[in-house]
Amino acid sequence: MATDSFTRELDKVFDAVKGKKSEELLVTYKGVLYPAGMCHAETFQALDTMEVRKDDVFLVAYPKCGTNWVRQILNDLASAVSKNKEEVSTVQLMQMLEFGAPEKFQKMKNLPSPRIFITHLHCDDIPKAVFETKAKILVVFRNPKDAAVSYYHFYNKNPGLPNISSWDEFFQKFMCGEVCWSSYFDHALAWNKHMDEENIMIITYEEMKENLHGGVKQIAEFLGFSLPEEKIQSIADNATFQSMSNKSQETHGKFAPIIFRKGDVGDWKNLFTEDQSQEMDAKFEECLAGTKLGAKLKYDKYCKY
Template sequence: MSKEFVEKFLEDDKDNNDDLLFSYRGVLYPSRLCKVETFEALEAMEARKDDVLIVAYPKCGTNWSRYILNDVVAEIHRDLTPPNNFQLLEFGHPEKIKDINEWPSPRVFTTHLLYDNIPKSFFEKKVKILVIFRNPKDTAVSYYHFQNKNLLLPSVDSWDEFFQKFMNGEVAWQSYFEHALAWDKHMDDENVMILTYEELKENLCEGIKQIAEFYAFPLSEEKIKSLASKATFQEIRDRASQTHGSIAPVIFRKGEVGDWKTLFTEAQSREMDAKFEECLAGTKLGRRLRYDKYCKF
């Protein structure tokens, strides 16, 4: 999916919120970007052992990590010209699978799909999967701004309304906590690596080093530092208009840690704290998210 593909949809007015989402197997998806036929075609998709798959819940760092992986892959495979697209696996028409089959290896894919809805061949081929998570409060606030500025998603009347939808999993790609609980069961899988948005913000060089080692991409310390200098959120946001067109400011907004404090009320903060305690506090992923550091007033 090129930026021209998205621009075509952005020209239309967002007149009917009800038409912008549809349900497939109990999960909501953007109706202008996803099709039932595409989901069915993905079930038969053949992954390759050397594919690169990035999985993230919406607004947890999908596009940022994809930029990083593309730059890393381009550094290792300098003869490779990656396709000019930024689509998720689940976006587009079913015919795209034919094009994907012709992409040169290694192919870089991204998705927001729940663990159980990822094409089975990625697991059968033991494809290495990079999973990005972000603290739930910043994720919720970023998702709220993204949804209200994105003509391809239904707007909401207020932050309060969106917060309840987020907490109830009544948003596209369903519940943050369902995604987290599913991946917590696979944190020790040899083909899975979990990184957090906050870890990348705190030490991007170390994050790129871990990614390179996970995928067995040989990069020197000097090259890692060079890639990191070009892969900060700010640098990528400044270049995004060239690849993402007019939707770039919607996708790349602030990229800050702690922005949740601009919208959360104390009552909402306590509600999220209780939800986290119930679902994730005793898990490996929950500890990795360092909730007390990033999500407390």
Template sequence: MADKSKFIEYIDDALEKSKETALSRLFFTYQGIPYPVTMCASETFQAMDTFEARSDDIVLASYPKCGSNWILHIVSELIFAVSKKKYECPEFPVIECGDSEKYQRMKQFPSPRILTTHLHYDKLPGSILEHKVKILVIFRNPKDTAVSFFHFHNDVPDIPSYASWDEFFRQFMKGQVSWGSYFDFAINWNKHLDNENVKFILYEDLKENLTAGIKQIAEFLGFSVTGEQIQTISAQSTFQAMREKSQETHGAVGPFLFRKGEVGDWKNLFSETQNQEMDEKFQELLTGTPLGVKLKYESYCQA
């Protein structure tokens, strides 16, 4: 696994900042979207325009709690399989997180660089779009995403907590959570799913058939790997395997990043009214869109 010391250092810093941050002070808004002050800064967003993408960069885009750490692990393992080089992560991999100098430092990093992001497609640095960088966009059904996001806030000791699930659900539906509304993120990415450099991945599909998912990712990225290598990566990338190593890869926050990883965990928290509210919102905004179809909402979100 990549050397995660930078990752852990950054997370420890963010947790330290979180200790003093009340929930009401957690967000600042940039171009209409709320971001956590503990991880993002408006100077960094302003500096992001200076980021110079390379055509062999790999972007992993997702809304929070949809599996980006999982995909990051899989792609790192694929790079190792084809190059025999351990993928080093010399910066915190989320492109919009960190200090404004990071884009200068990133010029020194060897290719291929893996960049993760929770940004809308049209908020990505312009050079990513100009270079037609390959983008894997990972989605998870909105009900499990919301539940996972809630647990993350309320289980990690130093992160500001919500008074209750009901309170979190209200804010989630209003988009008043870190990185804003799941639905806005979805609507924005929906327009670009057919771009030749964009590949859609469903979290639930990966859970169901990890080997097939890894094979598709390898093909999309143009990595030639053997069936045996795919099997090996698959065995190292199960939720269980990642959870067991989470403390050494992600530090104190590891066990919370890989909490349950289940499909259907929302049934433990959603009330009938909340179910109805989210079903109606999905119906209104995403049913019938290419993304709406790909999310298989009936299978995963209707009891």
């Protein structure tokens, strides 16, 4: 079963990082920090020559912006449209582009379509072939204050990442882009340039929280999947935080408590100081105010007291 192999792989990674010093947990590639237990320079090099099919689907998100949530939705949508039920478990083997050994790219060639890949990579580091083939790209963003708080807790719960002694320290690292996968704002600015391309859809964590059924329907339509309303509803029901959290031990094993914490909107108010809030407001203003993505993020609604 796909989930069994997924949890086994995670267990192996956790075992490998036991007892390592903080500085040994991270690796730098082209100036960007990555978790050393999951990422290898050879894989990044092999990624550049990855073969991409036109019907591939790529899920892209900065860390802690809803990757696992939308991964589950894509998973269920792919299962629902798959005609050959024997292929479903293969389709469900979601491939994190930057994780694992380079040999995996050879194995990927044998996967049946539609193949679904996920990544936290910056837009410019995604293989050029993804854009050239016009494969479907679904990009998920979350308001930067909640993303920062969720990322802080993720760092400190995850044995594969160094412990950050305080929220204040993490906040400064987040603002400077000195965290794995670098700067949230650099990611956002890069995707803002692609907002109008028809093979790219940008959806936000917050709009999905407000209307999950509508979000699932929108994603299905973007992918060209025609499904009855009751199927859309059952996929949405299966993707609530409560439903996913209840099954997380089975789907994610030891990784479950690291991934599933609150899933709330507005949790940033529990950690941000007034000064930190103003610092991020100024950063948002400088980077994203007046942009299409900035407007889509509804910053004033979700990030102001």
